Amino acid sequence: MFYKCLKCNKTWPYNIKKCPFCFEEIIKVQSNEMKILACSKINIPTLLHPKVPYFTLLVEDENNNKYAYKSSTEKKIGEKITYNKEDNAVAIWRKKYDSEEAIRKTLDLINNPIQENIKILILPTLISPNHEYFRDNTSPNFIDSVLKIILEKTPKENIKIIGQSFNDVPIEASAQKSGLLDACLKYNIIPEDLSKDIFIKQNNLEISEQAINADLIINLPIMKIGKISATENLFKLLSKNSYSALKYLHSEPEEIIIKQINETFSNKVLTIAEADNVQGIDKFNRYLGLVLASKNYLEIDKVFDILTMNKKSHRVLENININNISIVGRDIEEVQHNTENIC
Amino acid sequence: MYIKGVGMTKFDYSQRAWWDFAYEAAIEALEDAKMNISQIEAIVFTGMSSAAGGEHQTHKVSFLSDLFKTNVPIIETPSVCGGGGVAFWTALHLSGFKNILVIGSEKLVDNQSDIVVDWILSAAERVIEQTEAMIFPAQNALIWQKYAEKYGATMDDLSLIAFKNHSNAALNPKAYFYKRPLDLEKIKNSPVVASPFRLMDCSLSINGGAAVIVSTEESDIKVVGSGFATDYLLTFGRDDITHFKATKIAAKQAFEEAKIKPQNINVAEIHDAFTSVELISYEDIGFAEEGKGNELIRSGKIDLKGSMPINPSGGLKAKGHPISATGLAQIYEIVNQLRGKCKERQVTNPKYGLTQNIGGAGGSVTVHIFEKI
Numbered sequence: 020m021f022y023k024c025l026k027c028n029k030t031w032p033y034n035i036k037k038c039p040f041c042f043e044e045i046i047k048v049q050s051n052e053m054k055i056l057a058c059s060k061i062n063i064p065t066l067l068h069p070k071v072p073y074f075t076l077l078v079e080d081e082n083n084n085k086y087a088y089k090s091s092t093e094k095k096i097g098e099k100i101t102y103n104k105e106d107n108a109v110a111i112w113r114k115k116y117d118s119e120e121a122i123r124k125t126l127d128l129i130n131n132p133i134q135e136n137i138k139i140l141i142l143p144t145l146i147s148p149n150h151e152y153f154r155d156n157t158s159p160n161f162i163d164s165v166l167k168i169i170l171e172k173t174p175k176e177n178i179k180i181i182g183q184s185f186n187d188v189p190i191e192a193s194a195q196k197s198g199l200l201d202a203c204l205k206y207n208i209i210p211e212d213l214s215k216d217i218f219i220k221q222n223n224l225e226i227s228e229q230a231i232n233a234d235l236i237i238n239l240p241i242m243k244i245g246k247i248s249a250t251e252n253l254f255k256l257l258s259k260n261s262y263s264a265l266k267y268l269h270s271e272p273e274e275i276i277i278k279q280i281n282e283t284f285s286n287k288v289l290t291i292a293e294a295d296n297v298q299g300i301d302k303f304n305r306y307l308g309l310v311l312a313s314k315n316y317l318e319i320d321k322v323f324d325i326l327t328m329n330k331k332s333h334r335v336l337e338n339i340n341i342n343n344i345s346i347v348g349r350d351i352e353e354v355q356h357n358t359e360n361i362c
Numbered sequence: 363m364y365i366k367g368v369g370m371t372k373f374d375y376s377q378r379a380w381w382d383f384a385y386e387a388a389i390e391a392l393e394d395a396k397m398n399i400s401q402i403e404a405i406v407f408t409g410m411s412s413a414a415g416g417e418h419q420t421h422k423v424s425f426l427s428d429l430f431k432t433n434v435p436i437i438e439t440p441s442v443c444g445g446g447g448v449a450f451w452t453a454l455h456l457s458g459f460k461n462i463l464v465i466g467s468e469k470l471v472d473n474q475s476d477i478v479v480d481w482i483l484s485a486a487e488r489v490i491e492q493t494e495a496m497i498f499p500a501q502n503a504l505i506w507q508k509y510a511e512k513y514g515a516t517m518d519d520l521s522l523i524a525f526k527n528h529s530n531a532a533l534n535p536k537a538y539f540y541k542r543p544l545d546l547e548k549i550k551n552s553p554v555v556a557s558p559f560r561l562m563d564c565s566l567s568i569n570g571g572a573a574v575i576v577s578t579e580e581s582d583i584k585v586v587g588s589g590f591a592t593d594y595l596l597t598f599g600r601d602d603i604t605h606f607k608a609t610k611i612a613a614k615q616a617f618e619e620a621k622i623k624p625q626n627i628n629v630a631e632i633h634d635a636f637t638s639v640e641l642i643s644y645e646d647i648g649f650a651e652e653g654k655g656n657e658l659i660r661s662g663k664i665d666l667k668g669s670m671p672i673n674p675s676g677g678l679k680a681k682g683h684p685i686s687a688t689g690l691a692q693i694y695e696i697v698n699q700l701r702g703k704c705k706e707r708q709v710t711n712p713k714y715g716l717t718q719n720i721g722g723a724g725g726s727v728t729v730h731i732f733e734k735i
Contacts, residue, residue, distance in 0.1 A: 032490055032596055059503040060557040061495060066480040068495050075500035075556070077508070077598060085598035087496035115490050308493055354493075360476075 020120050021048045021084050030084060034117045047120065050080035053100040058093065069328075069357050076100075091352035106130050108345035109313040109322045111354060114295055118310065119164035122291055125312035126168070128347040132289050132314060137234035138177050139169060143199060144241045144252050145182035145210070148192040154298045156193055157239045159202035161293045165239060166206050175208060179229065183213035183255040185262055218258040224265075224279050225258035231283065238290040238316055242323050243298040244305065244358050247273070247333045249290045249316040249323075253280055273335050277317065290316040294323060297358070300331075305358040318344045326351050327358040363454050365583040365732065366461065366575040367395025370694040372536045373570035373682035375471055380409060380417055381429055383571030383687070384467035388430070391463065391573040402575070403459040405436040406452050408445035408466045408686040413481035414473040426465075442485035443635060444721025446572065446689020447728030451590045453576045460578050466687035467571035478567060482685070485722050487595045499556035499564055499636070501597055501723050506638040507558070509604040513653035517550075517558055520637035522659045524549045524562045524679055527634060530666055531676020533707040538568055538682040563637045568682035572690035574697075580735070583697050586622070586714075587731030589615030597723045606639075606724035609646035613718070616729040617648070620714075624648035627670060627731070628712035629699045631692035633720040634677040643718055644672075647729065666707055674699060674707045689719030689728065700734040 022031045022045045024038035035045055057077040064071045068089070076088040078100065088100065110128035114121040126133065133139070143157035151158055162180075169178060180203055182190035194200040194210050203210050218225035230236055240252040254262055254276055265272035280288075294309040307327070313319045321339045324332050341351075369390025371383050384407070392398060407426055411418050419425055423436035441448040446466040453462040471478050483492055486501070509515065528544040531537035544562070552562040576585070589612035594600050600607060617623065624647060632647070634640035644655040649670070658664055664672040675681045675695040678688055696715035698704050715732045 030599075032599060057504045057507040059500045059507070059559075060554070061497070061500055062553070063497075063499070063555045064476070065483070065497055066476050067483075067492060068497070073495060075495045075497070075504065077504045077603075085603065086596070087491050087494035087500075087598065089493070089495035113493060115493075306488075308489060 020050065020115070020117060021082070022046070023048050032086065048082060050082070050084060052081045053078040053088065055094050055096055055098050055100070056085065058096065060093065066360050067356050070352060070355065073352070089353045091350050102128060103347050104128055104130055105345050105347050106132070107314060108347040109311060109315070109318050110347045111322070111349045111351070112310050113349065113354065114308045114310055118160050119167060121310040122164050122168060122312070125291065125310050125348065129312055129314070133169060133172050133235065135172050136177065137173055138232070139173060139179070139235050139237055140230055140233040141165065141178065141180045141237045141239060142252060142255060143180065143182065143239040144248070145190045145193040145197070145199065148188055148196040150196060151198050154241055154296055154304050156197040156199060157241050158293060158295070159198035162199055162239060163202040163205065165237065165291060166203070166208070169237070170206065175206060178208060180208055180210040181213045181229065182210055183259065185255070185259055213255065214259060221283055222279055224276070225261040226279070226283055227256045230256045234287065236284060236288045238288055240290065240292050242292050242294040244327050245300045245329050245331055245333070247320040247335055249292050249319040250277060250335065253288065253316060256280070271334070277335065286314065288316060289314055290319050292319050292323065297327070299358060307358070309354055322346065322351065326355040328355060329358070363576050363578060363585045364581040365585065365693070365697050366397065366577040366579070366581050367391040367393070368574050368694040368697045369394060370536055370572040370691050371570045373538050373568045373684055375569060377472060378469065380412065380419070380467050380469040381425060383469060383569060384426070384465045384573070385429060387467065387571035387573035388463060388465050391575050395575045397461065397575065399430045399432055402432065402434060402461050402463045404434050404456060405430070405463045405465065406449045406456070407436060407438045408440055408449035409468055410440065410442065410470055410481070410685050412472050413470050413478040416472065417469060440686065441721040441726045443633070443683070443685050443688060444719050444726040444728060445686030446691065447717065447719030447730070448590065448689070448721070448726060450574060450576070450689060450693060450730065451588055451728045454585060454588050462576050463573060464576060464690060465571065465573045466690045468684040468687050469569045470685055471567055471569050482567060491596060497556070498723065499559055502636040502638055503556040503559045505597065505603060505723070509638065509642060512604055515641065515656040519641060519656040519659055520563055521546060521550045523634065523637040523640050526659070526665055527673050527677040527679040530674050530707055531680030534676050534681055537676040537680060538566055539676060539680040559636065565635045565678035565683040566680070568684050570682065570684035570687050570691070572687045572694050574690050574693050582735050583700055584733045584735050585730060586733045587616035587620030587729070589613060589619070589729045590727070591615070592726045593724050595722065595725050605642055606646050606720070606727065608724050608727035609643055609718060609720070609729065612727045612729040613647045616731050620731040622714060622731070627714050627716045629670065629674060629696065629709045630672045630716040630718070631675060631695050632672055632677070632718050633688070634673060634679045635683060635720065637679065639720065640673070640677070647716070647718060666709070671709050674704065674709055689717065692717040692719060693730065696732050700732060
């Protein structure tokens with residue numbers, strides 16, 4: 020993606036807002052064709068790129084913009100880089116300063132499942148009254164970008180943003196402190212507390228009626244190393260009572276909830292996961308710079324676990340074979356790095 | 363402006379504090395200038411920081427005040443590998459001061475190379491390029507591939523540059539590779555790190571310090587030309603990816619100010635962070651026509667016994683590259699060459715010397731020309 024001044028045609032790789040020469044608006048220019056100009060095989064590991072060998076490519080797009088591209092496989096000069104699209108895959112894309120474009124790209128790679136004029140329930144991560152930099156809650160910029168994209172498909176009246184607190188902190192406090200509230204208010208949408216919703220009992224679990232009635236649930240987890248962030252965020256569709264009972268009475272509550280979520284919502288959950296600066300097990304953040312999207316939230320958690328090279332995987336991910344997951348966009352090897360180190 | 367004194371530590375992996383490298387170099391420069399610190403009216407400092415973080419210090423100007431027991435203005439001009447040259451350029455352009463002490467020091471290598479390399483890589487773009495594995499060796503290897511494709515130069519040409527610089531460093535007591543020359547075959551057969559670059563095409567990250575005292579008062583060395591230019595951080599967003607535009611601009615400024623031509627230069631220190639950068643710089647500075655840098659290294663003209671030796675100190679390649687100190691260490695070498703003080707590696711009767719110092723992959727470049735009065 021490049022950013023171009025319409026008047027003077029100067030181009031930037033950064034998402035600037037105005038040209039410093041003309042003060043004109045900037046337009047986005049997609050790179051649709053990437054031709055390889057040069058390729059270097061790298062044999063020395065670095066913190067960001069621990070697995071060697073790999074290949075650093077110099078590529079050029081149809082507008083003569085040149086840039087770097089990491090590849091896990093050797094490429095020939097003149098060869099073009101192309102991407103497969105697949106409905107049921109996990110899409111991985113680099114953010115590179117622009118959340119909106121990365122989200123658009125991941126959705127495109129899974130043949131955008133957001134249909135026109137449907138009822139959408141958006142479920143951001145809202146768990147603590149902390150500033151954005153803690154990376155506890157979905158970032159304002161991320162939900163802003165998602166709302167912008169969704170509003171191109173369906174009217175505001177069809178969109179609800181929900182959250183539910185499973186502790187004593189009201190979601191309003193988390194939304195306000197994290198800046199998420201302001202991002203939603205920009206579109207005149209006020210996040211709703213799901214605990215005030217009606218819950219319907221299904222197999223001894225109480226599940227939100229709004230969620231059951233929605234055409235699509237957009238799950239917006241902020242990913243955290245060592246956790247099943249995409250999966251756990253969906254637990255907020257249960258009533259607090261249901262969740263608490265399971266948590267304290269069962270040794271493997273996640274499996275029970277996952278089974279019920281799959282039964283109730285089958286094919287109507289779309290997860291768009293934020294994995295930019297991700298919180299580590301020690302609560303310090305690591306830079307990853309990614310967006311992931313899939314209709315399968317568990318597969319997103321598995322892919323994230325692999326690409327952060329996490330050594331203590333959550334129990335529910337152990338039986339998922341990464342080789343059985345279709346990946347589109349960037350390969351795991353291209354974006355994977357050892358997040359044990361803060362860098 | 364004139365050079366009154368120069369100082370430099372040995373470049374090595376010793377784990378002295380960053381300020382200790384700075385202090386030793388500054389004291390040598392003061393003694394060389396026959397001054398004491400009370401005669402210094404301003405200080406310009408450049409440095410990155412400790413890679414491991416143990417000695418991180420972001421208020422170095424106050425630290426230096428403490429160290430030198432002075433209250434004069436002290437400014438810091440970080441510009442990574444080009445920091446020394448930028449600090450020197452800044453001192454030349456500061457008005458109202460008679461004597462200015464310019465210092466560069468680094469204790470960057472204080473941990474495993476993964477950590478140090480990651481810290482050095484912060485001198486390139488992180489989000490767009492580093493994530494795509496555009497580490498410095500890859501960046502320069504790709505530039506070289508396009509250059510070689512355009513002009514027909516070979517890896518053997520680059521090996522000759524490494525051989526020349528290692529041979530020179532073997533004669534420099536302050537170089538890391540002092541008394542340790544490498545034979546050409548060993549250079550040609552060193553491991554490939556980023557194809558086609560081999561280990562011996564890359565410079566040596568190391569610790570060290572260097573200092574220069576500039577003055578309005580006449581001395582034996584005059585700064586006759588000074589140029590400074592910048593360029594885009596994303597190397598491949600530039601118009602010509604086979605040359606460094608900032609070097610061309612800075613060199614043009616320096617030669618115009620000096621009112622001399624590249625052929626008047628008798629000795630030069632060029633920023634050989636990678637062997638290819640030295641070769642491309644021959645052309646950008648004007649020592650060779652575009653595409654003919656390889657003829658210069660093949661000719662022997664720039665060897666120590668040639669008519670215009672380049673990197674008699676051993677360069678970044680074999681003397682070592684303590685990031686911000688490098689630009690000032692280049693000036694240290696040129697001043698001593700012009701003064702005839704370089705013993706075994708002394709160039710015959712030089713009148714004009716040149717330094718070229720690069721930050722990142724051509725992102726900030728200074729070129730300076732010195733004349734023996």
